[in-house]
Every structure is written in structure tokens, then in C-alpha cells.
Amino acid sequence: MDRVKSFKYAFNGLKLFFTNDHNGRIHLFAAVVVIALSFYLKLSGLEWIAILSVISAVIIAEIINSSIEKLADVVSPEIHPKIKIVKDLAAAAVLFAAFLAIAVGLIIFLPKLF
Template identity: 80%
Template structure:
């Protein structure tokens, strides 16, 4: 039977190091990651400009996180699939398409939330 590892603060700190390295790799190597980062920065800048309420900030930051999480998972699935089967395979294509669909749904949600939050405030400024 495997011995249970004791809790280690050092191991928890190392896990953060790996996670931050994953973010660095994602933004450095993934074109879509950089596109989403640019969109997130623009949305955050617009949020400051329009002086959003706390609930509006929660909505905007939540959809930004949802898109980023979906894109990171999509990227990880694509890279893993390419290692498992580098050539074209119809079942691998289905897996990649499903992961991309998750990003698309998150992006549509972000657009809808952004429209609901930003459009009325922008129209008031015209």
C-alpha cells in the first residue's frame, strides 16, 4: 500500500511555480492566448474607464477567467493529442473540435456579458 505523503508547504509553493510556468508558456507560445490576453486587458481598461460597479466587475472578470481557462485547457488537450497521435486521426479531430467548442462557448458568453455591461454605459456617454 502506498504511504500517504504529509502536507508540505514547500511542495505547495513548488506547485505554484509550475502553474506560473504554465501561464508563461501559454502566453509565450499560444497565439490565441495572446489574443485573449489583449482582449482581457482591453476589457479591464474599459471597465476602469466606465467605473463599473462591484457586480459588473465580478461579471467581467468571471468571463475573462472562463475564456482563459477554456483556452488553456483547449491548448493542453491539443498538445497532448499531438503527442499521442501526431498524424491526422478522425477521433483526435473530434476531441480537438470539442475542446475548441468549449472556448467558443466561453467567448460567446464573454461577448454577451460585455455587451450587457458595456453597451448601456457607452451609450450614456454619447
């Protein structure tokens, strides 16, 4: 029964992320657009793996970033230079994942579109 509860908590976390986090909704919208374009362009199996991997990487990074930000705000509600560093590093992980996703998207989609 504990395993079932852990899934319940995880799905609740996804629901909270996509309903309460502005960046989560942006990433979800971008993912839906990219997936629709991928169907339209009839990607190969390996291209699908690449696209789904980078979509997942960005969303995972953003979920971790949001978690760190919320925890940091509880630990230190006032502005603190070390908390700023932690938040900036977490945001950098999202940025890096997003750059990777853009690069993979360009490699896959540009030849098919032009």
C-alpha cells in the same frame, strides 16, 4: 516545499501559455482592453465580478484547449478522426465561453457607451 513547487509549475504554465500560444496572446490583449474600459466606465462591483468571471472563463477554456491539443499531438501525431473530435470539442468550449463573454460585455457596456 511541494506546494511551492506546484505554484512554480502553475506560473510556468501561465508564462508558457501567454508567450507561446497565439490565442493566449489574443485573449490577454482582449482582457487588458476590457479591463481598461471597465476602469474608464467605473463599473459596479457586480459588473466587475461578471467581467472578471467571463475573462477568466475564456482564458481557462483556452488553456485547457491548448493542453488537450498538445497532448493529442503527442498521442497521435498523424491525423486521426477521433483526435479531431476531441480537439473540436475542446475548441467548442472556448467558443462557448467567448460567446458568453461577448454577451456579458454587451449587456454591461452597451448601456454605458450609448
